[in-house]
Amino acid sequence: MPQMIFVNLPVTDLDKSKAFYEAVGAANNPAFTDDTAACMVVKEGSIHVMLLTHEKWATFTSKKIPDAHTTAQVLICVSADSREAVDAQVDKAVKAGGKADPTPTQDFGGFMYGRSFEDPDGHIWEVMWMDPTAIPADAPAEAEA
Amino acid sequence: MPRMIFVNLPVADLAQSKAFYEALGFTNEPRFSDETGAAMVWSDTIFVMILTHEKWKGFTDRPIAPRGSSEVSLALAMDSREAVDAMIEAGAAHGGTADVNPVQDHGFMYGRDLLDPDGHVWSPFWMDPAIASGEQPMPEVAAG
Numbered sequence: 088m089p090q091m092i093f094v095n096l097p098v099t100d101l102d103k104s105k106a107f108y109e110a111v112g113a114a115n116n117p118a119f120t121d122d123t124a125a126c127m128v129v130k131e132g133s134i135h136v137m138l139l140t141h142e143k144w145a146t147f148t149s150k151k152i153p154d155a156h157t158t159a160q161v162l163i164c165v166s167a168d169s170r171e172a173v174d175a176q177v178d179k180a181v182k183a184g185g186k187a188d189p190t191p192t193q194d195f196g197g198f199m200y201g202r203s204f205e206d207p208d209g210h211i212w213e214v215m216w217m218d219p220t221a222i223p224a225d226a227p228a229e230a231e232a
Numbered sequence: 233m234p235r236m237i238f239v240n241l242p243v244a245d246l247a248q249s250k251a252f253y254e255a256l257g258f259t260n261e262p263r264f265s266d267e268t269g270a271a272m273v274w275s276d277t278i279f280v281m282i283l284t285h286e287k288w289k290g291f292t293d294r295p296i297a298p299r300g301s302s303e304v305s306l307a308l309a310m311d312s313r314e315a316v317d318a319m320i321e322a323g324a325a326h327g328g329t330a331d332v333n334p335v336q337d338h339g340f341m342y343g344r345d346l347l348d349p350d351g352h353v354w355s356p357f358w359m360d361p362a363i364a365s366g367e368q369p370m371p372e373v374a375a376g
Binding site: 089090091092093094095096097118119129130133134137147148149150151152153155157158159160161162163164165166167168189190191210211213215219 | 233234235236237238239240241242274275277278281291292294295296297298300301302303304305306307308309332333334336345352353355366369370
């Protein structure tokens with residue numbers, strides 16, 4: 088099996104969140120979607136987001152859901168191909184009802200550029216571009232976000 | 233460049249967390265690690281960045297959610313039930329807490345939950361490849 092991650096997030100309004108994630112470029116996978124959860128594909132075969140209603144979430148854990156608008160437990164960062172693609176993704180998020188730039192923009196001039204948006208439940212996503220030529224050939228991309 | 237994900241997590245004790253994630257099967261990338269953060273590599277597209285609270289505060293002014301609450305759970309696809317068990321056991325032996333949530337055992341799918349030393353939830357799981365690939369329809373239980 089290829090190495091895959093599923094980021095599971097609790098959401099208050101599944102339809103709204105599904106539409107939001109589609110708007111920022113994640114395709115829905117109907118095979119793993121029903122009225123309690125939606126599988127959103129960020130990168131086929133590798134990166135997925137599972138949106139779960141609070142009811143469904145509660146079947147997996149008794150832990151309380153913190154208010155992601157006011158606290159943060161995770162910052163999820165995805166890479167983009169260019170500075171323009173970073174801006175475009177944040178713009179799409181805003182048009183879809185998300186908020187732009189809940190965290191400071193990371194602008195290191197010519198080699199790295201990162202912005203962020205929050206989804207309707209307050210979960211923060213960062214989008215980052217890094218100049219591949221600025222990375223040593225034998226190193227993975229800068230991971231700090 | 234392929235799309236990559238970096239899951240950034242705040243940790244109280246960087247050295248302990250680094251050892252924990254190495255025990256889970258992540259590889260440390262020393263070129264992107266210092267005394268404030270460590271890059272832990274799962275695959276060429278999946279990374280975890282563990283960050284000291286001090287470093288974390290440079291990225292967001294939202295307070296860290298209280299321990300015991302859960303904003304996210306991070307599920308990694310494993311090759312077998314045994315690999316799921318092995319990850320849980322390795323985590324428990326390195327400062328983590330095994331089975332904080334009910335074990336998900338549905339025959340075609342098997343998952344267990346593990347807390348890292350800071351209370352972040354990891355959910356290694358195995359799924360029958362025929363179902364994961366879509367060759368066979370998903371049985372009644374929804375994925376999580």
